[in-house]
Amino acid sequence: MKTSHAVLVSSAVGAVAIWFAERRHRQRLALDTAHIHQRLLSDIAADPEHRAIWALEGLSDEESKHLLCCNRQVSFLSVKYRLGLLDKAGLRVQVRVLMEREPFRAYWQRSATFRDEEAGDRVDRSFNRVFEDEYAAMADADEAVGRLLTSA
Secondary structure, three states, rough: OOOOOOOOOOHHHHHHHHHOOOOOHHHHHHHHHHHHHHHHOOOOOOHHHHHHHHHHEEEEEEOOHHHHHHHHHHHHHHHHHHHOOOOOOHHHHHHHHOOOOHHHHHHHHHHHHHHHHOOHHHHHHHHHHHHHHHHHHHHHHHHHHHHHHHHH
């Protein structure tokens, strides 16, 4: 092998190694940030004074607790999706199960616009679309059931 080919191959291998190291670093940062966020949400949920600071106007303390719990679960799914631990199909299954529960539908109704505004990249936007699709599907199903009940 010529020296120029060896240098070229070595450079390519080095570039790939750097790319993988950078990817791993970004994943580690996402995981560390998610851990901090989960602890913060746990602290807020456990402390009434802290909860009062973050409470949304017009919500009872119990409703605020539910929203915090939902936010924790949604944030957990978000980091799993970002790290590749959930593919889109797996995420859709998880979200469908969440949307069967009224507190998660209430959470998404209140938070969808904010989550769209804070979406930083295509992964966040893809994640939000899955939630929005499943929320809409559940709303359509609820509406169909309501029509059936009122017509009977």
